[in-house]
Amino acid sequence: EIVLTQSPGTLSLSPGERATLSCRASQSVSSSYLAWYQQKPGQAPRLLIYGASSRATGIPDRFSGSGSGTDFTLTISRLEPEDFAVYYCQQYGSSPSFTFGPGTKVDIK
Amino acid sequence: QVTLRESGPALVKPTQTLTLTCTFSGFSLSTSGMCVSWIRQPPGKALEWLALIDWDDDKYYSTSLKTRLTISKDTSKNQVVLTMTNMDPVDTATYYCARINKMAVAAIDYWGQGTLVTVSS
Numbered sequence: 461e462i463v464l465t466q467s468p469g470t471l472s473l474s475p476g477e478r479a480t481l482s483c484r485a486s487q488s489v490s491s492s493y494l495a496w497y498q499q500k501p502g503q504a505p506r507l508l509i510y511g512a513s514s515r516a517t518g519i520p521d522r523f524s525g526s527g528s529g530t531d532f533t534l535t536i537s538r539l540e541p542e543d544f545a546v547y548y549c550q551q552y553g554s555s556p557s558f559t560f561g562p563g564t565k566v567d568i569k
Numbered sequence: 570q571v572t573l574r575e576s577g578p579a580l581v582k583p584t585q586t587l588t589l590t591c592t593f594s595g596f597s598l599s600t601s602g603m604c605v606s607w608i609r610q611p612p613g614k615a616l617e618w619l620a621l622i623d624w625d626d627d628k629y630y631s632t633s634l635k636t637r638l639t640i641s642k643d644t645s646k647n648q649v650v651l652t653m654t655n656m657d658p659v660d661t662a663t664y665y666c667a668r669i670n671k672m673a674v675a676a677i678d679y680w681g682q683g684t685l686v687t688v689s690s
Contacts, residue, residue: 461632495676497616504665504680505616516678548616552675557629558606558618 462486464549464561472569479536481564483549488529493552496525496534499563500545508547509534536566544568571595573605573666573681580687581656587686591649591666598624598644602672605649607640609662610683617662621669622649658688 463486473479483494491512497505507516509525512532522537536543549561577589589607596603606621620640621629630638639652649666663683670678 493675495674497677499616504667504683505677506680507674507676507678510674510676510678514674516674516676550616550676552669557631558608558621558677560608560616560618562615 461557462489462551462553462559464551464559466547466549466561466564468564469562470565470567472567473539474569475539475541477539479534479539479543479566481534481536481547481549481566483527483532483534483561485530485532485551489532489551489553491528494525494527494532495550495552496523497548497550498543498545499548505548539566571668571679573668573679575664575666575681575684577664577684577686579685580689582690583657583688585656587651587653587656587660589651589653589664589666589684589686591651591681593647593649593666593668596668596670598622598642598647598649600624602670604669604671605642606667606669606677607649607651608665608667608677609660610665611659611662614662619653619664620651623671656688660686661688662686 494512496509499505513525546563573593604623607619665683666681667677668679
């Protein structure tokens with residue numbers, strides 16, 4: 461079973477700064493099946509990125525995803541106040557099965 | 570417009586069986602590529618995938634929980650039901666149902682609002 465590790469656990473930044481979030485898999489993941497979600501307190505997660513680098517419908521272009529194999533990155537180019545949240549990576553593997561990472565919290569510095 | 574809504578008991582006792590229903594609209598689970606999944610999230614913790622059922626009635630379960638889970642669908646009612654046996658306080662969580670469109674994004678593109686289930690005597 462593939463295990464996803466996210467780093468850092470918490471990222472403290474100011475609005476306008478760039479955020480770089482990492483997701484590392486214990487074995488190679490198909491880029492087609494790597495996604496990123498944003499979750500705010502009391503809300504369900506929201507799909508941001510699928511296929512490692514494709515933005516979901518309605519997602520601003522300040523969000524971008526990259527990576528392949530075992531290393532993936534979510535970048536928020538300039539943090540807006542509404543971007544402070546928890547971010548999860550997720551892989552959709554064979555069988556099929558899903559695995560989520562433990563999350564990265566982006567909070568206000 | 571795709572919507573999903575979870576329903577079920579807010580409180581269950583240890584050892585009881587939990588039954589949750591996901592009622593959805595805006596898509597059909599008989600359409601090729603459509604899947605519905607259950608995911609849970611204990612308070613303050615990360616997301617955990619539980620089970621998935623697809624348009625072809627194939628069913629898939631979390632390795633760690635598969636002996637306790639059963640997922641089924643009623644296509645005519647646009648519902649998916651999850652049962653989890655032998656509930657324990659560690660199963661206290663918000664339970665989400667969600668849609669995956671394998672033919673499009675192959676990710677969870679729509680989520681229900683979630684339902685909090687507390688396991689306590």
